[in-house]
Amino acid sequence: MDETNPDWVPTLHMGHSEILTSNSDRHRRRTQQRAAVGGFHKGVVECEGEACAAVTHEEQLKLDTTEDQHHSHLAKEAVGQSCVGQVEAELATANVENLDLTVRHTEATRQTKDCVCCEQSRAEVNRLLENRKLQSQLKKTELNEHFLKDDTEKVRYYTGLPCFAILLAVFDNVKAFLPASQKLSHFQMLLLTLMRLRLDLPVQHLCDLFNVSHKTLSSVFTDTIDVLYARLGALVHWPERHCLQATVPPQFIEIFGKRVAIIVDCFEIRTERPSNLKARAQTYSQYKGTHTMKYLVGITPLGAISFISKGWGGSASDRHITENCGILQRLLPGDVVLADRGFEIRDPVGMMCAEVKIPAYTKGFCQLDARDIEDKRAIAHLRIHVERVIGTSRNKFKMLHTTMPIRLLLPCEGEDVTLLDKIVKVCCVLVNMCPSVVVKPGTTETCSC
Incomplete structure (x- = not known):
């Protein structure tokens, strides 16, 4: 045979070999297959081994052949099942791992969401607390x-x-x-x-x-x-005589008994310079050297303001204001009025059957006699209380120290008083609500309110 010829076609050994495999080879192959499947169907193989010992050689050959084919098929199935089981196990493991990862991811996501919610809640609580604090601070600073x-x-x-x-x-x-x-x-x-x-x-x-x-x-x-x-306004009130006598301090009783009804003095409030010449002349004060409005104030011996006049131009004298402000009509027979030497009002007061006590002055003489000095000292010591009340009023309400605009000097609509008159009287009312400057409270006394 020319095997090198291009037309040569093999015709021998084209099928399976007719040489049968020996029993030992088959046994070795079966053992390897059994080992490969990991002892799969071990009981079945043992039974088949016992059956193989009982049959004849030919039957054994046929049976072995059949068994080989059967075991080959079983081996394939076992290997397939083993692979499938392994794959399923791996898939199960992978699924478990994926499930664990999913659970962990879900837990982490939930924790993240919880953290975000906690942060938002905390921020909201802090904002509300800050708002409450700011509102509290605002209420403390709000003028109410x-x-x-x-x-x-x-x-x-x-x-x-x-x-x-x-x-x-x-x-x-x-x-x-x-x-x-x-x-x-x-x-x-x-x-x-x-x-x-x-x-x-x-x-x-x-x-x-x-x-x-x-x-x-x-x-x-x-x-x-x-x-x-x-x-x-009614709190600036002229008290009844029995009320006055019941409240006269001891230092007044020692000198004048219970006859002192009122202590009078005047004070002035600066104003702007009027444009009208007549008003300018009426408001100019020689004593202050500027334009003022003058008020007569009277206090009781206890230190309460019991009379306040309307405003007069700074050029008006104390006597003129006293005679025309209405205070004389309130005096009763026997009353004593304490005043400064500028109040030359003995005649008007005498017409009311009252008496004016004015500190003595030299009247052109070199000096006063001893009696006049004692009387002057006593009167001045008691009359000073009205100046203290006036000073307290002006120091407590500093608007009375400022220069008033002209518009405050104009009469209010439908009234015969000016806005400045109302302001002065309101200040006197408020002073009456405060402790007296004449009678000091005891060390153990406190405000009744």
Whole structure:
């Protein structure tokens, strides 16, 4: 045979070899297959081994052949099942791992969400707490009842009144008569007025404090002064004689008995220079050297203001004011009036069957005699109380120290008093609400409110 010929086609050994495999080879192959499947169907193989020993050689050959084929098939199935089981196990493991990862991821996501929610909740709580704190601070700084409550020093500084209870009493007396305001409460209207009287703050400063316009502040101040004047003006009251005699301090009784009814003096408030020549001449004060309005004030021996006149031009004399302000009509026979030497009012007072006590002066002589000196010293010592009350009024309400604009000197509409007259009388009313400067409270006494 020419195997190198291109037309050569193999014709031998084209099928399976007819040489049969020996029993030992088959046994070795079966053993390897059994080992490969890991002892799969071990009981079946043992049974088959016992059956193989009982059959003949030919039957054994056929059986072995059949068994080989069967075991080959079983081996393939076992290997397949083993692979499938391994794959399933791996898949199960992978699924478990994926499930664990999913659970962990879910847990982490939930924790992240929880952390975010916690942070948001914490931020919201902090914001609310901060808002509450800011609101509390704002309430403390806002000029209203809460600003002055439980703080007597603030009440004294901002209003001039001795305590918060008296301030509330004043407010309760006037709140029903105060006009409504879109910007301010009734208490703020009263507080604004008292602060302007007490501290004489610039108008722009008050506008910024109460967040109102200049026009609103002026109208609120005027309206509140009108209400205070109408509702509280009666507190400047001339007491009955039996009330006076029941409250005369011992130092007055030692010298004049219980006859002293009033101590009088005048004080002046500076004003702007009027443009009208007549008004300019009427308001010019030789004593102060400027344009003023003059008021006569009278106090009881106990130190309470019992009379305040209307305003007079600074050029008016003390005698002229005394004769025309209406104080003489309040005197009773036997009353004693303590006055300064500028009050030459013996004749007018004498017409009321009363007596004026004025400190003696030299009247052109070199010196006074001993008796006049003693009388002068006694009268001056007691008359000084009215100057102390006037000084307290002007120091407590600093607006009385400032220069008043001309518009305050004009009569109010439908009335015969000016806005300055109302301001002065309201200040006198507020002074009467404070402790007396004549009789000092004892060391153990406190404010009754």
